[in-house]
Amino acid sequence: MQAVLKHGGLSTHGQADISEEQRSGTDQWAAASILHADLDAFYASVEQRDNPSLRGKPVIVGGGVVLAASYEAKACGVKTAMGGKIARQLCPEAIDVPPRMEAYTEASKAVFEIFNDTTPLVEGISVDEAFLDVGGLRRIAGTPIQIAERLRKRVKAEVGLNITVGVARTKFLAKVASGVGKPDGLLAVRPDREMEFLHPLPVQALWGVGKVTAEKLQRVGLFTVGDVADLSEERLVSLVGTAAGHKLHSLAHNVDRRRVTTGKRRSSMGSQRAMGRRPKTHAEIDAELRGIVDRVTRRMRAADRVGRTAVVRFRFDDFTRATRSHTMTEATADTAPIMKASLDILDAMWPTIEEQGLTLIGLSIANLSNADAVQMALPFADLSALDHAVDTVRDKFGTNSINRAVNLGRDQGFAVPMLPD
DNA sequence: TCTGGGGTCCTAGGACCC
DNA sequence: TCTGGGGTCCTAGGACCC
Numbered sequence: 229m230q231a232v233l234k235h236g237g238l239s240t241h242g243q244a245d246i247s248e249e250q251r252s253g254t255d256q257w258a259a260a261s262i263l264h265a266d267l268d269a270f271y272a273s274v275e276q277r278d279n280p281s282l283r284g285k286p287v288i289v290g291g292g293v294v295l296a297a298s299y300e301a302k303a304c305g306v307k308t309a310m311g312g313k314i315a316r317q318l319c320p321e322a323i324d325v326p327p328r329m330e331a332y333t334e335a336s337k338a339v340f341e342i343f344n345d346t347t348p349l350v351e352g353i354s355v356d357e358a359f360l361d362v363g364g365l366r367r368i369a370g371t372p373i374q375i376a377e378r379l380r381k382r383v384k385a386e387v388g389l390n391i392t393v394g395v396a397r398t399k400f401l402a403k404v405a406s407g408v409g410k411p412d413g414l415l416a417v418r419p420d421r422e423m424e425f426l427h428p429l430p431v432q433a434l435w436g437v438g439k440v441t442a443e444k445l446q447r448v449g450l451f452t453v454g455d456v457a458d459l460s461e462e463r464l465v466s467l468v469g470t471a472a473g474h475k476l477h478s479l480a481h482n483v484d485r486r487r488v489t490t491g492k493r494r495s496s497m498g499s500q501r502a503m504g505r506r507p508k509t510h511a512e513i514d515a516e517l518r519g520i521v522d523r524v525t526r527r528m529r530a531a532d533r534v535g536r537t538a539v540v541r542f543r544f545d546d547f548t549r550a551t552r553s554h555t556m557t558e559a560t561a562d563t564a565p566i567m568k569a570s571l572d573i574l575d576a577m578w579p580t581i582e583e584q585g586l587t588l589i590g591l592s593i594a595n596l597s598n599a600d601a602v603q604m605a606l607p608f609a610d611l612s613a614l615d616h617a618v619d620t621v622r623d624k625f626g627t628n629s630i631n632r633a634v635n636l637g638r639d640q641g642f643a644v645p646m647l648p649d
Numbered sequence: 650t651c652t653g654g655g656g657t658c659c660t661a662g663g664a665c666c667c
Numbered sequence: 668t669c670t671g672g673g674g675t676c677c678t679a680g681g682a683c684c685c
Binding site (some may be wrong): 293297309311312355359406436495496497498499500502505543547587592 | 651658659660
């Protein structure tokens, strides 16, 4: 019996039909209950859906760089994040389409409604992909493979987009499966044949292995996931670092205990603008940064979130980058304090900018928390009053009393300056 | 190849506190 | 008085992902 099962679309594994035995869920497939659903060439597919004259043709969404390419354009070698000029050289007949973010957001919402209608355990990864845990749904909705089949049909019928679904026992493998199963496919990995499926794949298939790490691994003769699996954990750690080494070792041996989790909140929010190579005045850059601060703080308030750390990002003419950050004593979504922090950073960086030329500026607010969490902390936020009380106690009873008081307070759950998100 | 815009996580050094 | 070890926070940079 084959290690993978696939239908719809092209596949190197053939177009096996799904047998009743496999559907029944009483066989070796039983443990494979995580779905990774990934829309195909998302932006480009939305454009082809909304404009029939683009269907069947190479379509490139984006301006300076390729944001998305239709499968017809990918056939010429066009890839996401490629420079626009090269893309046009590779695919002169391609049709350029400017991005319509609202249309993509709307399509994404419609697809996520179907996800949420399928199972309560949905973990969104980005606008166009999510993990779904359907393990507990056998009695009411059928086996994971049956659920995946229905999900694909519904997305096609109700939103008009193709979606590829990977089905496996772990998140990592489900994601790899959807990647291999593209486009417009369903690919399930049988739990007792996982290594057969995983080990022949190139090292880039491992989550977290990009250009730099792949080159590091290839330099020492590691080209497939199987090659990496043959290495000891110590050797891997010495090669790519502690965290990455442990992670790679686990994934190569198909150890992935992460569960599908709902309700995750983003921990930073930001915005940036590329500004081209022409020289810019201080006034222009200042205005650009003010606009960005305004956008970001507006979005934070709309999302009911506040943040403590402002990170200003610079990219210079030679494409080197720098970031400068400032952490405030209190989390906020107000424009004024964030504006001040950002402009102060810009002023401090100005001599470097004059020297090197600026091609991009951005702002990101990190250490986000909920706005209501801060309100709960407000009674304790008067630092000068607190300082005075601390000084008084220290004078009267000595330093150790302060430590005991702080520890007592912590144990009792007050005197906490900020509640976590 | 001359380059978007949105994110996440990890590392490493220094300051500071106990 | 001198010294050490552990923990947390902040900052800057880098790799990676979609």
